[in-house]
Amino acid sequence: MEKPRHKKKLGGYPATGVVISITLALLxxxxxxxxxxxxxxxxxxxxxxIRMQVYLKSNLTETQRLQIENKLLxxxxxxxxxxxxxxYVSKDxxxxKFIAETGEDFIKFIGDxxxxxxxxxxxxxxxxxxxxxxxxxxxxQKMNGVFQVFYVEALIDSVNSNVTKIGLILLGLISVLLLTVVLLINNTLRIALFSQRFLIRSMQLVGARKWFILRPFLLRAAGYGLLAGLMSAAMLWSLSNYAQSKIADLSILHNGTQFMALLGALLVIGMIVAVLSTFFSIRRYLRMSLDELY
Incomplete structure (x- = not known):
């Protein structure tokens, strides 16, 4: 007995491989x-x-000290x-703090x-x-009552130069990464849609309009992109929590608002890239001749 053939559904194609590929790319x-x-x-x-250390002259009155503080503010x-x-940090x-950090009581040695x-x-x-x-x-330094002003010049120079270099490196890396991810998702969807090319041509032959053919593919692509975005966001959330549990100092650098915005961006990127890739792939098949489809 001949087994019944599985009918292809307009807009349908293997979901598992597509969703996994998009999920990993978004991750x-x-x-x-x-x-x-x-x-x-x-x-x-x-x-x-980065602070400026402003040392005051000795024997200033409380009023003079507060005048300097208000002027600084x-x-x-x-x-x-x-x-x-x-x-404000008093000399006492x-x-x-110095004695606690070094263990040396210089006051007993000097007497003052x-x-x-x-x-x-x-x-x-x-x-x-x-x-x-x-x-x-x-x-x-020109303010009345100020003895000396000090800051670490090397730290300022190092921060400014390193921030510029790191910013340029990160900009270059993220540009390459985004391009690679877009190409990966695009190629994944093109391969998945390849099996639908004759069904698309059949719909054209019976007079279906372009948007009638495109709509189910785009809706399914948006759904796959959203699902992949949710999966990648959940995986990233888990990885972040695990990393913070293992490295305590990471919690200091963790900005909850920005992190949630990043998770939301993954959902949007997944949907947009999947829909656009599908749109251009289907439009390409719509323009092909029958010989090119083979």
Whole structure:
């Protein structure tokens, strides 16, 4: 007895291989996206710790000290986010911290605390160039009651140069990666749709309009792209949680809002690339002659 033949359905093609291929491609994009988010967050953490150390003259009154603090807070170059714009550190606090870190009680040896009261001034990222930092240093140095101003010049230069290099490298890598992923998804769908080429021609021959033929393919492609996006987002979520459980410091770099935006982007990218690849593949078959289809 002859086995019944499986009828091809318009818009239908093997789903498993297509969804798995798109999922893996999106997962690669997601992992790379997480690395970019972590690198940007690391840069932000480093920049938040770029401070100008303002040492005060000895024997200032409380009123004089507060006048300096208010003047510093009024400057546009002070980063006031998170309440860390201007942080006061007394000479006694500085001495305790030094003794705790080194284990050497220099006060007993010297007989006095030679340190100065100080303000740690957080500088806005827009003023992190060396010329701007030097100008800020000079302006603060001119304030009445200021003994000395200090910042780590090598750190500023290193951060600025490395951020530029890393930014260019990441831009180049993500461009190549996106192009590779788009080509991979496009080729996967073209291979999957190859089996539908004669069915497409049959629909043309009976007078079906182009959009009538395209619609089921595009709807199925959007569904496959969405499913692949959900699967890749779930896998990326699991990988991120696992990595944070193993490496405690990663939680500091994890930005929940940006991470959720990345997961949403995977859904959108999966749907858009799948639909566009399907559209161009089907349109190509619609334009082929019968000889070319063979």
């Amino acid at each position: 690669v994009i997601g992992v790379f996206g997480v690395l970019i988010l972590y690198s940007k967050e690391l840069e932000e953490q480093v920049r938040l710790n 009024s400057q546009e170059y002070v980063n006031k986010e998170g309440g860390r714009g201007v942080e 606090e500085a001495a305790k 605390n030679p340190l100065h009261d100080a303000y740690m001034v957080s500088i806005d990222r827009n003023f992190h160039s060396l010329p701007e930092m030097e100008k800020i240093k000079g302006d603060i």
